[in-house]
Amino acid sequence: SPQVVWDTLGNRQFCSYKITTKTQNFCRNEYNLTGLCNRSSCPLANSQYATIREEKGRCYLYMKTIERAPFPRRLWERVLLSKNYEKALEEIDENLIYWPRFIRHKCKQRFTKITQYLIRIRKLTLKRQRKIVPLRRKIERRENRREEKALIAAQLDNAIEKELLERLKQDTYGDIYNFPIHAFDKALQQQEADSESESDAEGEEEDKEEEDKREFVEADDSDLSDFEDMDKLEASSEEEQEEEAEVEKKASHSKWKGKTPLKGPARRKRPYIEIEYEKETELATKTKAA
């Protein structure tokens, strides 16, 4: 009898559906109407019982009566409720007519709650759904490791500095940065691009020649004449303006001063070309004097 069931399971001994917490006892039984563990809401301890359950969005009324107690397979009778809220309430009423007030009331309350959350589900599915993608630990670790190695291989600072210097050389910055040596570099590049290589080499040799000469003959006034000769010679070989050539030469002097120790093979070449040039300049000076 239900009273005996309650005395053993509900009150005193162990019930596997019962969950105890500090303040309350809950019932995990799926046919439970309220979800609490009470004498009146235990589906095991009441021979006449009813619940509302929903499946795939449709609500059903489940009923249990004493007559079917010995037939567990046919114990719960299921009635599909209509989708219309008011009609469903009427159906509950007519199915549970002459049933205790408590069960009827609780059924209707439960039905209301269920319809409300079904409405909410339908509304949420229309909104954006956030897709949850699981992170795979091994893959995350692998990617982090590879990223670290790529960072080391990248040598970012060096790469950026190199790129910036390249851009400076390519003259993308225009006139903002005034490095005179750099200007010479540019002009030298242009010179090399325009003229033949021989005249270039000669030009370089000339410059060095002149510089050496100047070193020896510091207070000489023939410097100016030499310069003019240089201009003429250069103008004959290239199409550049005199100013540029002068700038270039001056810069070249300052540049070659630093660089002469490095020019091993060029140095070796110099003696035999020097002779040629000495002749030429001598001629020039001779002509001038004349």
Added chain:
Amino acid sequence: AGNGGARERGEAGGPGPPPVPERVLFPPTFSVSEIKNKQRRHFMFVRWKQQQRREKLAAKKKRRKEREALGDKAPPKPVPKTIENQRVYDETTVDPNDEEVAFDEATDEFAPYFNRQTVPKILITTSDRPRGRTVRFCEQLATVIPNAHVYYRRGLALKRIIPQCVARDFTDLIVINEDRKIPNGLVLSHLPDGPTAHFRMSSVRLRKEIKRKGKEPTEHVPEVILNNFTTRLGHSIGRMLASLFPHDPQFIGRQVATFHNQRDYIFFRFHRYIFKSEKKVGIQELGPRFTLKLRSLQKGTFDSKFGEYEWIHKRRQMDTNRRKFHL
């Protein structure tokens, strides 16, 4: 086998392993893995390893002596293999003189930007309910990219944001996705109907976490450096990233934003540079830094269901080879 057997029996019983003899003779059919006893096997293996190391050292010394003996005539040093050296040749690598590529680029979605017809205007937003770190990162990103605006998401659907952005003349949309209070993804969408790139973002450093002494980035338009974008895909991503910044940098500001691609990871850095001489430049890092890894490239604007994907990272096929990169 007898020789080896006698040796192992003799030594394993001693108080400690005796010193390794100069040349250990192993009979040709003997292998260390055949010894069943773990201790002895381990001992023989250690001995074998030491011998290998000694041989290698001797070979190295010999090679170095030869090299010194040859002096100038020595053959050039062999270049060590790096992953970049061994990279599998990608057939979509862009040749600078390729006409087809040039033609494509003249007619793709970024052409108006590169022809200076449009000025970039960026909208930066996050996923729902951003946490503090993401918010601060968005703000810093907005200072780094000129003409960028940050707006809170407030649960709006991207599909509805996009037409509004287009109406207000935005050219690009950046959505920073957040997970567990740190930003971990970036969706970059070129707006009037342009490609959408989805990146995985990692190692995000805010400005205060970077060890530098620089001040905040100013309002000047920075320069852009794009390194190592070699393939077609890399090229298009590079153009996409470049189109975030206005075309004419202000060199007075001396700021440079770098996107450096290395092994499919794009590193973003923001520096201020100064030329100390014509051969030396000093850089000082300001601004946030992060790394991106491309996950997918869609043809139209952001659409996860019906979008047409130009490229997706397929882990099983693309991650197997360590020398193959796609960007």
